[in-house]
Structures are given as C-alpha cells and as structure tokens.
Amino acid sequence: MGSLSxxxxxxxxxxxxxxxxxxxxxxxxxxxxxxxxxxKEGMREGDEAPAQAEKKEIAQEKTAAKGEAIDVEAKEKQPKA
Incomplete structure (x- = not known):
C-alpha cells in the first residue's frame, strides 16, 4: 500500500x-x-580555480624567499584632452 507498482x-x-x-x-x-x-562544468571550474590560485601564491612565495624582485612597469596617466 505504501509503494506504487x-x-x-x-x-x-x-x-x-x-x-x-x-x-x-x-x-x-x-x-x-x-x-x-x-x-557540472561550473563545479569543475570552481574546483580548479582555488588550486590554480594556490599554485600562484606558492610560486610568489618562493620568488620572494629567494630575494628575487618582480619587475613591473608603471605608466603615468595621461590627462584627457
């Protein structure tokens, strides 16, 4: 009686x-x-993103620990005409 046939x-x-x-x-x-x-694709991308961020952080920490500097180029903002 409880289940359907x-x-x-x-x-x-x-x-x-x-x-x-x-x-x-x-x-x-x-x-x-x-x-x-x-x-499912969103869940896969969500799982991959933190792992990639961790790898970048570890690479940056290793670079900083070695005493190497990261070169960046600063550009001045041009006034609008």
Missing part, C-alpha cells in the same frame, strides 16, 4: 504525456540536461 507509474506517465504533450516534454528534458551539464 509499475502500473501506477505507467498511468501517471500517460497522464503527464496527455497534459503536456511529447514536444513540450522533449524540450523540458533538453533544458534540464543542459542545466545539469552547465552546473
């Missing part, structure tokens, strides 16, 4: 198809799949 799920599926139509269900499936794919 296969026949119950088939009836629910038929009702959903009748209400929304196959075309709309197909579009919703594509949209949902694209959203999930985008979310």
């Amino acid at each position: 296969v026949w119950h799920w088939l009836i629910v599926l038929v009702i959903v198809v009748l209400v929304f139509g196959t075309g709309k269900l197909k579009n919703m499936g594509k949209d949902l799949g694209g959203a999930i794919k985008g979310f």
Whole structure:
C-alpha cells in the first residue's frame, strides 16, 4: 500500500504525456540536461580555480624567499584632452 507498482507509474506517465504533450516534454528534458551539464562544468571550474590560485601564491612565495624582485612597469596617466 505504501509503494506504487509499475502500473501506477505507467498511468501517471500517460497522464503527464496527455497534459503536456511529447514536444513540450522533449524540450523540458533538453533544458534540464543542459542545466545539469552547465552546473557540472561550473563545479569543475570552481574546483580548479582555488588550486590554480594556490599554485600562484606558492610560486610568489618562493620568488620572494629567494630575494628575487618582480619587475613591473608603471605608466603615468595621461590627462584627457
């Protein structure tokens, strides 16, 4: 009584198809799949960004520890005409 059988799920599926139509269900499936794919890519990028930042910080610390200077060029701001 607590769980639904296969026949119950088939009836629910038929009702959903009748209400929304196959075309709309197909579009919703594509949209949902694209959203999930985008979310996974965002999670991967989020994991990579802190690791890259840590590597840069470590490289800067090693450079500073060796006593090497980092050359930078400063430019003067030109007044607007």
